[in-house]
Amino acid sequence: MKKEFTPRITSFLCKWCSYTGADLAGTARLQYPTSIIPIQVMCSSRVDPVFLIKAFLSGSDGVLIGGCHPGDCHYETGNYHARRRFAIVMGVFDSLGLESQRLKLSWISASEGPKFARVANEYTEEIMALGENPTRKSIFL
Amino acid sequence: MIPREDEPMTDAQRKGAVLPVAKDPGDAILEFLRLAVASELADAVILPMKVPSGDSYAWILMNDVSLMDDAVPIAAAMPVQGAKALRSLTRKSPGNLTVIAVMRPCEIRAAVELVKLGQVHADNLILATYDCPGAVQLQKYVDDPEGSEEHFSRMLQSGKPDNTAKPVCHYCEEFSMFDSDLHFGYLGLSEKEVLVIPGSDKGSELLAGLGLDPARDLSDWEKGIDSLKVERETARKSAFEETGEQLRGFSGMLSVFANCIGCHNCQSACPICYCRLCYFDSETAQQDPDALITAAAKRGGISLPEDRIMFHVGRMTHMSLSCVSCGQCTDACPVSIPVAGAFSYVADRTQRTFEYKAGRNDGDPLPLRQFRKSELPGIHELVKNAESEGPSHE
Numbered sequence: 001m002k003k004e005f006t007p008r009i010t011s012f013l014c015k016w017c018s019y020t021g022a023d024l025a026g027t028a029r030l031q032y033p034t035s036i037i038p039i040q041v042m043c044s045s046r047v048d049p050v051f052l053i054k055a056f057l058s059g060s061d062g063v064l065i066g067g068c069h070p071g072d073c074h075y076e077t078g079n080y081h082a083r084r085r086f087a088i089v090m091g092v093f094d095s096l097g098l099e100s101q102r103l104k105l106s107w108i109s110a111s112e113g114p115k116f117a118r119v120a121n122e123y124t125e126e127i128m129a130l131g132e133n134p135t136r137k138s139i140f141l
Numbered sequence: 142m143i144p145r146e147d148e149p150m151t152d153a154q155r156k157g158a159v160l161p162v163a164k165d166p167g168d169a170i171l172e173f174l175r176l177a178v179a180s181e182l183a184d185a186v187i188l189p190m191k192v193p194s195g196d197s198y199a200w201i202l203m204n205d206v207s208l209m210d211d212a213v214p215i216a217a218a219m220p221v222q223g224a225k226a227l228r229s230l231t232r233k234s235p236g237n238l239t240v241i242a243v244m245r246p247c248e249i250r251a252a253v254e255l256v257k258l259g260q261v262h263a264d265n266l267i268l269a270t271y272d273c274p275g276a277v278q279l280q281k282y283v284d285d286p287e288g289s290e291e292h293f294s295r296m297l298q299s300g301k302p303d304n305t306a307k308p309v310c311h312y313c314e315e316f317s318m319f320d321s322d323l324h325f326g327y328l329g330l331s332e333k334e335v336l337v338i339p340g341s342d343k344g345s346e347l348l349a350g351l352g353l354d355p356a357r358d359l360s361d362w363e364k365g366i367d368s369l370k371v372e373r374e375t376a377r378k379s380a381f382e383e384t385g386e387q388l389r390g391f392s393g394m395l396s397v398f399a400n401c402i403g404c405h406n407c408q409s410a411c412p413i414c415y416c417r418l419c420y421f422d423s424e425t426a427q428q429d430p431d432a433l434i435t436a437a438a439k440r441g442g443i444s445l446p447e448d449r450i451m452f453h454v455g456r457m458t459h460m461s462l463s464c465v466s467c468g469q470c471t472d473a474c475p476v477s478i479p480v481a482g483a484f485s486y487v488a489d490r491t492q493r494t495f496e497y498k499a500g501r502n503d504g505d506p507l508p509l510r511q512f513r514k515s516e517l518p519g520i521h522e523l524v525k526n527a528e529s530e531g532p533s534h535e
Contacts (some may be wrong), residue, residue: 010204022476050420050451056435070514080512084495085203085458087517088509091491092457097389105521134391139442140399 002020002126007035007061007127009120012051014044018066024113025120030093032120034105035127036064043075044105049089052103061135062102062127066116079107101130134135145506155319157326157336157362158353164350166297166327169335170214170271173325173351177241178206182350183267187226187242187459188212192412196286197279200226200386202240214243215271215292218282222469223248227261235264241347243269243325246318247467251412253320254463257507260415267343269323272366275302275310281470286330300328300369309468309481317366320502321348334475336362362454384479394450397483400476407470407480408456413463420459439452453480457487462508464488465500 013019019040025032039061041047043068055063067079067088086105093100104123108116135141160169177183189198190212196414198216200223223244230240236330243382244252249268255261274296282289302310310316318324322344326336339345350353387393405422408414420426428447437443466485473478492498494517495508 048420050455050467053454053458054448057448057454059439065326077512081509083517083520084509084512086489088462090457090520091494092454092461092487095385095388095487095490096394096457097385098391098394107521116248120429129212137440138391138395140395141441141442141447 003067005035005128005132007124008037008059009035009062009064009123010060011045011064011066012041012044013064013066013108014046014068014074014079015040015042017068017072017134018044018106018116020110021066021108021112021116024110025117026113028113029116030113032117034083035061036120043073044077045075045078045085047082047085049085052086052089052091054132056098056102057135057141059133061130061133061136062100062104062123064117064119064123065103065105066108067105068131069109072109073115082084082096099130099133102127102133112122146320154337155337155340155359156355157357157359158348158355159357160325160337160353161336161449162327162333162335163200166271166325166335167213167215169327170269170325171209171212173337174214174241175206176207176351177347180351182239182347183239184243185228185238185240186212186221187240187244188207188214189216196206196283196447202226202230204522214476215273215297217277217290219245219248219276219469220279221465222251222410222412222467224251224255224261227252227263228412231262231266232260232436233262234435235262235266237265239265241265241267241269242321245273245467246270246315246321247273247313247465247500248412249318250315250465251463251467253466253500253502254413254507255415257510258413258415258463264342267323267347268321269325269344270302270318270321271325272328272504273313273316274300275306275313275316276468277305278307281305300365301372307468307471307481308479309466309471309485312373312380313466314373315378315465316369316373320500326359326362326366329362354494377529379488380482381486384482387486388483390488394454398450398453398478401453401478402451402476403446403449404475405452406473406475410469410473411460412467412469413460413465414456421448421455457484457491461488461491462495463499464492492514 044065052063067082073079086136090100106119160173162169174186183206187202190201192199195218252261256263259518277289319340322341324338342424378416464484468481470480497508
């Protein structure tokens with residue numbers, strides 16, 4: 001029997017908004033897939049481009065950054081900087097022809113438990129349609 | 142040079158002063174510099190000089206005018222990126238010496254990026270460029286200095302790089318720089334003259350101090366430059382198409398970079414990579430042995446040492462916004478990976494994302510030092526319809 005593909009989505013969630021949103025999704029008993037592997041960061045701008053590349057090359061099928069909505073950053077401007085950094089990684093991935101669909105940036109506030117669950121569900125579906133990350137099988141890294 | 146508060150001159154207003162040429166353009170530049178130092182308008186100059194063994198060049202900071210006799214302002218090869226020389230001189234403060242540096246346009250553009258990064262203090266520097274025909278690949282130069290000099294003198298006459306030049310030189314569009322304090326132009330002109338064109342107040346003041354009147358119209362010179370530019374643009378387009386095809390996908394990335402030996406020479410030769418301790422050289426970047434064993438078990442095997450591909454992709458995200466495509470990384474690579482081709486191609490795209498051009502001296506801060514509240518539409522659009530419900534915080 002063929003084992004069903006369960007994606008692994010490394011998720012960098014900001015402590016103040018998205019991680020709390022994920023918590024809220026949990027306490028509200030909203031269903032979202034186990035593919036989401038949450039990592040708490042103090043701010044979405046803490047996520048260096050290298051984190052995304054490392055996760056991607058280590059075989060994560062998707063990488064998610066969750067931050068506060070623009071204007072809501074706990075540190076005032078962190079998420080704006082995160083957005084610029086994210087754009088660079090997207091630019092590098094696109095020009096190298098790596099699958100930039102495997103990288104996502106989303107704004108999820110602390111009160112948006114339902115949004116977190118929906119994002120997790122829909123993103124997992126999207127990644128399942130894409131299939132396994134080709135780097136997962138590579139021995140040359 | 143930076144900051145420039147007044148309105149920059151428009152191209153139509155630009156004019157140049159004529160320098161007589163005795164032997165070659167390099168000679169005219171030397172004569173100009175001797176005059177500047179003798180009239181105490183500059184304290185010193187930075188120029189390339191042949192090393193004693195004769196098979197390479199080194200940057201020399203010269204106070205002594207007599208040393209200039211052995212200097213070669215337009216050197217055939219560029220062993221050390223000039224911006225690195227400027228950084229070593231001014232990384233702490235502008236200093237109190239007025240120094241004229243004559244360098245290739247890509248070296249000055251790297252210096253402009255280093256100014257933005259706080260690594261070069263250009264207040265007392267007068268940065269001068271010249272029409273660059275390209276630079277001979279370092280390995281080729283070291284193997285055959287005399288032959289390379291012959292190749293280069295032909296390149297200098299035609300303004301076109303030949304097969305001994307670095308690959309990136311063939312499609313460099315910024316080989317002639319208007320943005321520096323001074324520019325020495327000779328392409329498209331008669332062999333008897335070199336134009337010195339001021340590009341900033343500092344440049345204009347120096348010319349005025351020397352009694353040189355920038356009265357010559359630039360149209361002849363510009364015609365020469367423009368025709369070369371068209372050729373380079375065509376070459377650039379096809380080179381980028383080829384590189385893009387080569388790099389396509391993870392397998393493409395592997396086909397170009399898998400023979401990397403992890404020496405990080407490309408990073409140490411890079412003028413932009415100034416960090417004293419690069420993340421990729423740090424202990425943090427080393428994987429835990431247990432993690433490697435697990436990874437090998439999952440994949441069936443894993444190449445060691447780890448993360449050679451990550452180093453290159455990571456470096457692209459870290460420095461491509463400031464990459465000036467000088468090609469030093471390719472010169473430094475002991476296994477002949479076309480590093481500069483790949484980086485130049487990626488940099489062209491990442492810089493366009495922010496409508497930024499590395500090395501332009503237009504007062505634009507680095508893209509990562511600024512943001513707009515509303516920009517980069519679509520970059521965070523997660524899933525279809527995702528943004529339509531729920532509270533809006535924008």
